[in-house]
Amino acid sequence: MPFATAVGGYADLVPGLGFLVPAAATGGRYAVLELNEAPGYRTPPHVHPGMDESFYVLEGTLELEVGGTTHTLAAGSYVHIPRGTPHAQGSADDLPVKLLTTFTPGGFEAFFLDRVELARTVRRGDEEFLPRMMDVVHRHGAWLQPAQ
Secondary structure, three states, X not given: OOXXXXXXXXXXXXXOEXXXXXXXXXXXXXXXXXXXXXXXXXXXXXXXXXOEEEEEEEEOEEXXXXXXXXXXXXXXXXXXXXXXXXXEEEXXXXXXXXXEXXXXXXXXXXXXHHHHHHHHHOOOOOOOHHHHHHHHHHHOOOOOEEOO
């Protein structure tokens, strides 16, 4: 399959998350998501052992930590993170950041669906959030692991 023929499979499933090109549309080769990360949100340091991740900043400013160096990426910036590279990212300031995110290969979309379900039942900062979030991470361990 030279290009994706089914676009927008799960677009606008929930506010802040759109599956623009799901892995099913590319034979699993890649997936493209639009993510809106809230102000103050930052992922813990993590690694994708079997997947490359790329970000194109559509709006706002992304803060990305890789290899002990923090990078501030304004709208229009692009970064590619090869599989196995420990990193953490989030909004750089008190405004949301909108990202076009590509995963190669595709398939990581299920993590975001689980994350949405978690957010519907518990709030970040609640006592039970972290243990339940770690359950989500462990369910997707082939795609996502805490950085060491």
